[in-house]
Amino acid sequence: MICRKLALLLAALELAGCGYNTFQSQDETITAAWAEVLNQYQRRADLIPNLVETVRGFARQEQEVLIGVTEARARVGSIQAGPELIDDPQAFQQFQAAQGELSSALSRLMVVVERYPELKSDANFRDLQAQLEGTENRITVARNRYIESVRDYNVTVRSFPSNLTAMLFDYDTKPSFTVENETELARPPPVDFTPDAE
Numbered sequence: 001m002i003c004r005k006l007a008l009l010l011a012a013l014e015l016a017g018c019g020y021n022t023f024q025s026q027d028e029t030i031t032a033a034w035a036e037v038l039n040q041y042q043r044r045a046d047l048i049p050n051l052v053e054t055v056r057g058f059a060r061q062e063q064e065v066l067i068g069v070t071e072a073r074a075r076v077g078s079i080q081a082g083p084e085l086i087d088d089p090q091a092f093q094q095f096q097a098a099q100g101e102l103s104s105a106l107s108r109l110m111v112v113v114e115r116y117p118e119l120k121s122d123a124n125f126r127d128l129q130a131q132l133e134g135t136e137n138r139i140t141v142a143r144n145r146y147i148e149s150v151r152d153y154n155v156t157v158r159s160f161p162s163n164l165t166a167m168l169f170d171y172d173t174k175p176s177f178t179v180e181n182e183t184e185l186a187r188p189p190p191v192d193f194t195p196d197a198e
Helices: 002-016 020-060 060-078 083-087 090-116 123-158 160-166 181-187
Strands: none
Touching: 020 060, 020 083, 020 090, 020 123, 020 160, 060 090, 083 090, 090 123, 123 160
């Protein structure tokens, strides 16, 4: 009986030193950070119908842009974005691509808005725009927290001796957000100081 308790105590001490608890803690941190990312993306998605309707009232001839925003939002909504998404790199990439399309569509919508001064002065639109800008900032913060959590977890998965525990319990690295147009960003922007010919 004493030998059995001693063996259990030794096994518990071994598990405590192998990083198992660290994996559990970091995995929970990632799950919470991911939930916040999804929460902010949902907030943005909820604002879009009101934004589209407000713009539609002023800029009926911009149907193509409005339809693009609506379709991008629908694609985002069609992806099941639960906690299990962070364990599926392919689904994570599809989710990220859909969110990127929505961001791009919203950018085109804001360009349209610049052509309508009366829309920019509308109180409803200004309120929606402020909410959308605030939400985009929250998305950035939430994504950064998620990226940091994933970085910490992935370092633990790949570091010795915790990598042995990772192999034993099948803990793999988790995907993080990436930049869609990384090659474009790596290219320095052209700078031309010559005055335009008139």
